Amino acid sequence: MTLTMGGAHRPGATRQSGAADTSGAAARAVDVWKVYGSGEAEVAALRGVSVGLERGRYTAIMGPSGSGKSTLMHCLAGLDSVTRGEVYVGDTLITGLGDRGLTDLRRDKVGFIFQQFNLLPTLTAEENILLPLSIAGRKPDRQWYDTVIDTVGLRDRLRHRPTQLSGGQQQRVACARALVSRPDVIFADEPTGNLDSRSGAEVLGFLRNSVRQFGQTIVMVTHDANAASYADRVIFLADGQIVDELREPTAEAVLDTMKNLDTMAAVA
């Protein structure tokens, strides 16, 4: 069961209680459990998480370290299997899919942006961007491709190799790669974790744009309240459970909620 915490109302933040209505979501988890190890060493990284990620929305996942953010994201993205529960990407039930099915799903329906090492050093920026499409043997939609390139502002860097790009530029290439195949959902795990604040802001702004302008669905794990404030919705995880959620968050609201979670953890 999803456990939702009540709490103080904050200005500028819409609060929603109870289980999310998950139908028509770009991806959703239904009572997902993830248990690592067994016996003494057993760790439950997710304990009955149900969440729907709305289409065309920018969702951030926050929570203390070790709360299960990455695990949730991996399970939603078909990178990891769940111990119990069900995960859907679009309308596809992915729990129980084999490696081949999951791989193809990731290739066709999911985009990724990792914290670092997003790019293949042997390929140019352009080749990196087109990689998921070439793996699938699909032709890029030229117009869409041009739009993406212009949005990330990389047109003059397309022939460069990753080592010739700055960290911010590399992350923008990663964003373009995730976008260009028009996946159902893009997952980003601390995409700005390694960037200075200016490059970080560029990337975050770009991600928000792609949601606003192109209706892309994005899920982002982050530690940074400021980064989370770019999102339409923030989900808070603690101890493997969803404990709170904010809509249209501001950085202050996010910080408050985090503080709140910390004090609660301290009290507990």
Place this chain on the structure above:
Amino acid sequence: MLRATLKSVLSRKLRLVLSGLAVVLGVMFVSGAFVLTDTLGRSFDSLFAGVYAGTDVAVTAKPAVAGVDSGERPTNLPADLVAKVRSVPGVATATGVAQADGARVIGGNGKVVTTMGAPRLGTNWTGTSDLVQLREGRGPQAADEIAVNAALAKAAGIKVGDRVGVLTLQPKKTFTLVGIFGYSGDRDSIGGSMFVAFTEPVAQELMLGAKGTYSSIDVTAAPGQSPEKVRDAVRAEVGGGYEVKTGKELQAATVDSFRQGLSFFNNILLGFAGVALFVGVFLILNTFSIIVAQRTRELALMRAVGASRRQMIGAVLVEAAAIGLVASVVGLAAGIGVGAGLAYVFGHVGGTDLPLASIGVPAAAVIGAFGVGLVVTLVAALLPALRASRIPPVAALQEAATPDRPLTKITVAGGLMSAAGATVGGYGLSGKAGDSTMWLIMAGVLVSFIGVALLTPVLARPVVSVLGRLFSWSVPGKLGRLNSGRNPRRTAITAAALMVGLALITGVNVILSSVTATLHKQGDTLVKADLIVSGEQMAEMPPTFDPAVLDKMRGIPGVRDVAGEYYDRATLNGQGWGVDVVTDLPAMARMFPLNAKEGSIGPLGPDQLAIDEAHAKILNLHAGSTVTVQLSRGAPHTMTVAAVLAKNDVFNSIMLSPSVVGDLRVPQPSWAYVRVVPGADVAAVRAQIDRLLADSPEVNVTDRSGYIQQQTKQFDAVLMMIQVLLALAILIAVLGIVNTLALSVLERTRELGLLRAIGLRRGQVMRMVTVESVVISVFGALLGLAVGCGLGAAVVRALRSEGITSLALPWSQMGVYLVLAGVVGVVAAVLPAVRAARINVLGAIAHE
């Protein structure tokens, strides 16, 4: 520091195993060679034990012709010498022995029984002894009876009571087999030799060519007489024309000659072990380079916390020494196994039944194993160790990306070394180097290999990118190609290791195919004979056939010319040469277009000879000069040069008049050349000749191209053997590819994780690794083929003066090698590819 190093070695077991394997294989070959030859050597010792037990002293004639194997003594002892020796004080018995090589038994299948180089002796039956024991039947008593040793009976598939055809100095004669004998210790044969025992007069006639003569006299000393004393007494009695030796001396000489053969064999094995180890150096060098590159951060951290440069070198070298040591132990153990296995195979091949001595591990094997294992590993690790010591401490704090070091220096060095190697090798090939020719050629090849290996990184980029285009139609193919091009040094060394083995094989191939092509060309344009009678030469003397066939062939309708050729060795003015006796010189001259430079070509009269230009020059002979010719038998002839023949591309020889046939060791022809009249049915003539040869199973009649094929057939065996022996070097190179790929996969864990995350299927990952592997191995093969062609062409060029005029590249063979290299690439990729495909996606992208 030491403990830290050993820990790091043990924590990388796979790497240890892979880089160690190259050393293990090389060491195995080295120690196996020593174990094999030691075991065989001691087996021979016991094999010949007792062979001369019943002989205290033996008397033989000095060979008439210099340069003939000491085992062959066609010069006979007169019968009265036996009585003379018997009368020497101290001699108890003196037995005349009439024995010679060349008793060829026709087996149950109609084919002549052959041996693996051991003699096929015909002898007089002197009864049983401590050594010779009848197994079945009895000794021969009538002129048409024989006994044979058990090994021969088995190989021929004959039993007592059978009628058996035997070829000797005379054409086929048929005997009844009345007995089968073996030797003390239940041996079927001594050293694989085959024995046919005749009655004494028959043995004298068929084996020695004259009744009332012997080849040697076996003497036993009277009780209380030492063999040495008796030897001296006999020597004093018979005079200087004879050799008198004790049984012990003879035994030592026999064993010695076998051991010499063995040590030659040992050297060949060690040579191939050397090639394998040379390739192993590439593999180890590469492994350590990759390891050092991958551990840059770790090593820099050590430097940062205060390890000195010397300690860094030490750390890498200790790791190498540990690997070398373990590999030497394993290699030695494996070598003992391989040596024992090979000894067994040698002991039982081709019907020989060698009772093996216990497997021995000579000190040389142990010293060789550890010396080679350690030295090779340390030498190979030296460069990476130096590189490790140059890592600056700040590297610990930087991104671990290995910068692309420029290839200028290495390319210049490679160019210089290749040029030096080519110069040295070229000088060796030019034949001006005398005794050191062989060494110069080998050094030249070795240095050239290193030079080409150094040039390889520069070649890697363009060649790999061209090769890779073949695979670029798919994303995995493209990624694989890019991966193989991303570290040119690594790719280059891996490919160069494969190059070495293939270059040697291709070089030999080029030489052999050029010789074959030359023979075919000469056969077609220069030989006018329509049919040729010949056999496959397995021993020192070529096979022979009944001389009566020559006359009968002349009688076949449609035959225009027949020329028969006999072969023997002779001494001309004191120098040993191979000589021919030609039945019809004018006919022979028409077969090979021979032209007189001096004198004229006509039938050779008694005591006349014709000689080719080159021999004439060496012997300083001209038309009309006389020369003293000593043949295997009889007194020296003073012969006159009737003609000096102009140089011919095919046939250059010293040809003696048919009048001396009786003095040849085997008075039977080995070859015959036949021309038919124009328009005659060659096939019909051939069928008739075939019938005439029914009793001469050692030879057959073929047309020109069949004859040339027969000549070149032995090349296939040579090539096969070289391929088998070099297969080890290639196997090590394949290990090198596996190792490089495995380490690369390890290094690219993150990338693989990323690729899998964004949708590359397992199968596609495997294909990516496979393409990388195939690109590397095909690159190596191309290098090998190119270098091999260069090598072969250089040798062929040098052989031009020997009459090898065509250079033929074995395209189809080379195509096969290239395809095989592709297959090798696929096979080498299997394990790394599986490993890559199994990578845990989450672990790969999450771990930092």
